[in-house]
Amino acid sequence: MSEPDSRGDATTPALIPPPLSLYIHIPWCVRKCPYCDFNSHGQRGELPIGEYVAALVRDLEQDLPLVWGRPVHSVFFGGGTPSLFPPAAIGDILAACAARLKFHPGAEITLECNPGTAEHGRFEGYRAAGVNRVSFGIQSFDDGCLQRLGRIHDSREAEAAVKLAQDAGLDNLNLDLMYALPGQDLAMALHDIERAIALQPAHVSHYQLTLEPNTQFAARPPEGLPEEDAAWDIQEACIARLADAGYAQYEVSAYARTGRQCAHNLNYWRFGDYLGIGAGAHGKISDGASGTIRRRWKPKNPRDYLAHAGTAAGIGGDDPIAPANRPFDYMLNALRLVEGFALRDFEARTGLTRRAIAGELATARERGWLEGDGEYLRPTELGRRFTNDVIALFLR
Template sequence: MLQLPPLALYIHIPWCVKKCPYCDFNSHGQQGALPEAEYIAALLRDLEQDLPLVWGRPVSSIFFGGGTPSLFSAQSIGAIIDGVAARLRLRPGLEVTLETNPGTAEYDRFEAYRRAGVNRISFGVQSFDDGCLARLGRIHDSTQAEWAVKQAQDAGFDNINLDLMYALPQQDLPMAERDVERALALQPTHISHYQLTLEPNTLFHARPPAGIPEDDLAWDMQEHCQAQLAAAGFDQYEVSAYAREGRQSQHNLNYWQFGDYLGIGAGAHGKLTLPAEQAIRRRWKRKHPAAYLDTAGRPESLGGDELIAIERLGFEFMLNALRLNNGFEIAQFEARTGLPWSALAEPMEHAVSRDWLLLEQGRVRCTELGARFLNDVLDLFLPSE
């Protein structure tokens, strides 16, 4: 039987100063003044439309993603948080994360964001090499990145994530290591360290930049940087996430543990467990900001709404849970999919026999080999057509 997992709230703010050539998120370059008041009203109408799906359930984390949510004033972010709190139960002390571009950071805003209820900042640094930043199309340089982090710390934030990318155009191994070294010098509590990928529908995919490192070099960067982070006391708890003790991203952990989340905002996705129907629903909102603003709170605002097919539930769970270094408990799989463990007997047998997965004391996790070939592991759990 399906059991209700924790519930998180994702809030999408789709505007940014300039679209980066590698970005495949629903983001749109800013043109003129942002319609902050109109968008806040649309978000709250959107939330009210979804409320019947989550009556009485407490929210365990809130995440403002984008785009660049820090383009919105602290007053606007506070109004959104207050509007959410008036409509949903919020767990005491819940994690509230705001994604921030170092190129849009201001000291007085950090203090105001903290007063508004934000208690975790995630900086999209990507690199501390000015040449790499220019080739990525970022609007900030390394000096601005370091200044922004220090300003947030001075304003009282003690839970800070830095996003770093590796295998960047014209990057070599020492450059990747220096990025990690400079990130560690800023004493963040969390680092997301992930490889640049050329995603479809991006400028980089259409016109790949020169000097993308070969796979062997990218693997060396990953291994060396992992060793640096481990030596500095950062535990790798997910494929690309490293944290000091007790500072894992609670919001992202909920995703990886196949928890539930409401998604409000242009293009936002949600996943909700419906015990009465013994089903799991995914729904998402229209992507373009203008269309979203026109329809928010009405059925026309939905870009899609569907139940996950039973035969795909095992794959959907594994797609998330196998990213975690500690894996998952069999009991958690059964509670969050409503399936018996025997539903995965055949692919599990293949994965264990190939030394890709380890099953011991009711817990499943990837081996070192399985982590390296995670996509091949996941292919085993795809339902046959």
């Protein structure tokens, strides 16, 4: 039986498990960037690659009962810097996963790459291992900006890395760019966009630099950050230029050519399910039989993870999402999408009736933040500008 919804209805829609993805976290990087709040750790000495691959397999095997029989639609290697692992190790991980999980035909398999770690011949190896999408953390093509961001690569290395991947036959590429950088003006931001467009990637991620807690930039903010209005002008101008070049915005910070949206991230934003393996990895799993949704995560420290992966101590946490919290969790993801969401999908993926969010939806419509018919709702232009305010309506 499904749990009662947060407004006390006795009967609720069936919770239907959504598509399943797999996230694999590689926690090491060459050097921690001052703006980064991800679970990443600067490399010190030789990486324990073989030991970590074995730990990932134990971790996966422990989680398998949560998803028996469900196909995996996408895989994402994130970090840290996954490209610090050689192709053979990535191949071993994918082979072990494919032996234990059913991969959907044509599953998208993404590897994050720091241009400073790209080497000749490496992308051929990744492609042979099964990787069919590469996401480059470029951030800027301005060498001054890159230095202020603490990146280990320069603009020349960034372009060379992308071309190496293309020469290896990988054409599903994403370029990560940041804007509102220290010392950056509108012309510099647009120049970054032009340099990206010239490389003809399938996808561009374009997001504002934010000062996240527990980062070096939060403790010591860099000088020369653009004011809020200047940052908004940069965002609008860059969106327009990307659109002119054939990159349609489909999420707050994501732009793609037709048919090249990131399947893995779309699953997140549509409140899909995902297994998370690796140090600090998070997962979300729905159980249609019990009507429960749970979040599960692994220890962040690589030493702890290596020591305990596959055991009870290798689970950092495993908490159900209470029905009262599901509307906020759902909207935190779905309202990032330009396409919005269908109310029937909200019901299927939360196990709640649409009545559970009727008041919040009415408020959002009154404020001009949401639009649509009785079944499908999407953020307006105003709503996209104030995404956090719209989402906050659902916080209980």
